[in-house]
Amino acid sequence: MRLVRATLVLALGSAVTALAGCGKGAAPLPEPEPPTVAVLKPAQKSYGPTKEFTGRLVTKDPVTVIPQVGGKILKREFTDDGPLVQKGQKLFTIDPVLFKADVEKARSDVAKAKADIANWTAQIDRDRAEYDRTKQQIDKGVGFRSDLDKAAASVKVSEAQLEVSKATLDASNSSLTKAQENLSYCTVTAPTTGRLRKALVAEGALVDAYKTQLVTISPVDPIDAVWEVDELTSIWYRDQILAGAIKDPRNPATPLTCTIKLKGDKGFDTKDPTRNSTVNYVDPEIVRGTATRTISATFTNKSVGGITYLSGGDSVRVRVAAGSPRQVLAVPEGVVFTQQRKQYVYVVADGKAALREIELGDTFDGQVEVRAGLATSDTVIADNLLRVRPGIPVTVKP
Secondary structure, three states: OHHHHHHHHHHHHHHHHHHHOOOOOOOOOOOOOOOEEOEEOOEEEEEOOEEEEEEEEEEOOOEEEOOOOOEEEEEEOOOOOOOEEOOOOEEEEEOOHHHHHHHHHHHHHHHHHHHHHHHHHHHHHHHHHHHHHHHHHHHOOOOOHHHHHHHHHHHHHHHHHHHHHHHHHHHHHHHHHHHHHHHHOOEEEOOOOEEEOOOOOOOOOEEOOOOOOOEEEEOOOOEEEEEEEEHHHHHHHHHHHHHOOOOOOOOOOOOOEEEEEEOOOOOOOOOOOOOEEEEEEEOOOOEOOOOEEEEEEEEOOOEEOOEEOOOOOOEEEEEEEOOOOEEEEEEEHHHOEEEOOEEEEEEEEOOEEEEEEEEEEEEEOOEEEEEEOOOOOOOEEOOOHHHOOOOOEOEEOO
């Protein structure tokens, strides 16, 4: 064991002696090649100031279907929950037997009332004839005054009965109309176009008039986007409107425009009609529990093959106009980086990279407004930023 250690010590000493005896320093490392970078010029762009909020889509005016007559559900006209139905489409059938009987009875009452009218009309004609004969006899001195009085009373009684029959006919016609209407209510139809939610009753169930909920229809077009703004933002908008920087959105001629973006959308599409609208509701009060004000806008929701682009409950980002469009100096967001809470870009000056501090404004469509620090004549480095350092030469891509 001692022999092995001695051998290792001798070998190590020889190696150190050999290195020390070389007498020459290490060769210098070659200079790194300048990084190749793409560049761009800051550009003037049209920018409409906006603010963004988190919102949700809400079904506009959902309708709960309630029967107008009671009875037994004979048939549910749709097999699956959630189909798209059109206004007037049949949904349920309630047992119509009793209501058909009511219609037939009302028709019989109408027919009887008409027959009574005919009967009393003929009776009046007979009584008037009898009255005329009795009066002629009295005029000739051969009749009795009491017979004339009886004849006159018979005419009045028949006329009264005729009026009763006419009133009965009116009541019977009303009963027939009601019975026919109730019979029509046995066929429950969709009061609006929309998508059915889960049915709340099954075939064979007994339902009560104006009480039992059958199903809810959620209209799909149009649809509302709803979002909340905090109190400070609400005050900011109010001040901007009072100052004239933003037109009064309550004036139909100067609506407040807004655009929505779903989670799957790449960005805000300002040309798609299903994504753009105007604010049509502002809650008059701030809710103290949340210190927010509710805002909403209505959007067109087109359907393709029964499938709509927007659906109630979807989460959306809402971009709302916050001022008149203006020209701003802008660069892509990707060329800006942050160091110690300050924003910088690299520019090319005399073939070398230079660090330039800038003051930023709003961001929009992948661009960021530059309020100070750059001009349209500057050359901004757009890529390969990890290899760029202040003062090093750079090669600009052609």
